[in-house]
Amino acid sequence: MTRFDADTPTDRRDLFADAVAAHRERDSPFITIEPEPTPAEKAAADDPDLPEDAPEQTIPWIQLADETVNLDCTDAELDRLKDLLEEYPDFRIDELTSPEDAHGTNVRITARADPDRLGAFFDRVFQSVYGRDDGYRAWVVEI
Template identity: 60%
Template sequence: MTRFDADDPQDRRKLFADAIAAHRNRASAFLTIEADHDTDGDHDTDADSEESPAPWVQFAESTFNLDVDDDELDRLNDLVDDFPTFRIDQLESPEEAEGTNVRITARSDANRLATFADRVFLDVYGHDGDYRAWVTEI
């Protein structure tokens, strides 16, 4: 891989698919995708960056891993319904945490997995279509 970020929907999904393929080819432990805090398209992320970490999605073998709050969990359940071969396998909500860690089994090709990851940022985390995402670890 030679590029690690994208902000155009088509480029993001290609980036994610390439990262998934690289993850599989390298047999790495996992890959991590992060998006900026900005959900309204103005690309001013300074105000939110100190309050909470940037939204992220990890993928390992055939499992997505992400953290969500209660509203995001409802939206994630709706999104998983759009992907019939995917299923939520594990929900963990430790008392000291303010959200839920979710593990989703997703056996599919790199393009379908990339589409799902992009939709997590759009549908679950509420980002606009021009959000910037980075593959931060493969």
């Protein structure tokens, strides 16, 4: 891969699909994708009164390892994720973990799909679940 960020729907989906393909070709342990922080997330990160793991300070991320998609959600985001998964019947939630001291839920999804379908799904997650607008920038931060 020679590019690691994108900010249009087509370019993001291509970037995500290329990252999935590179992950599989390299047999890497996982990939991680993050969106650019919103102004509210940036402001919250600088707020000394918020705990470090407060949902307001957490920038969303998606990881893929083999056929497992991993992400963290608040309760409202989890509801939106479940709604989105109705459009992806071949993807299923395998595990939900909500430690008592955490502000959300870690979700593991089995997603047996080609890189293009996964790329499209990741983009939909950032928009539908995490509320990013159509022009958000995303990075593949680790392969």
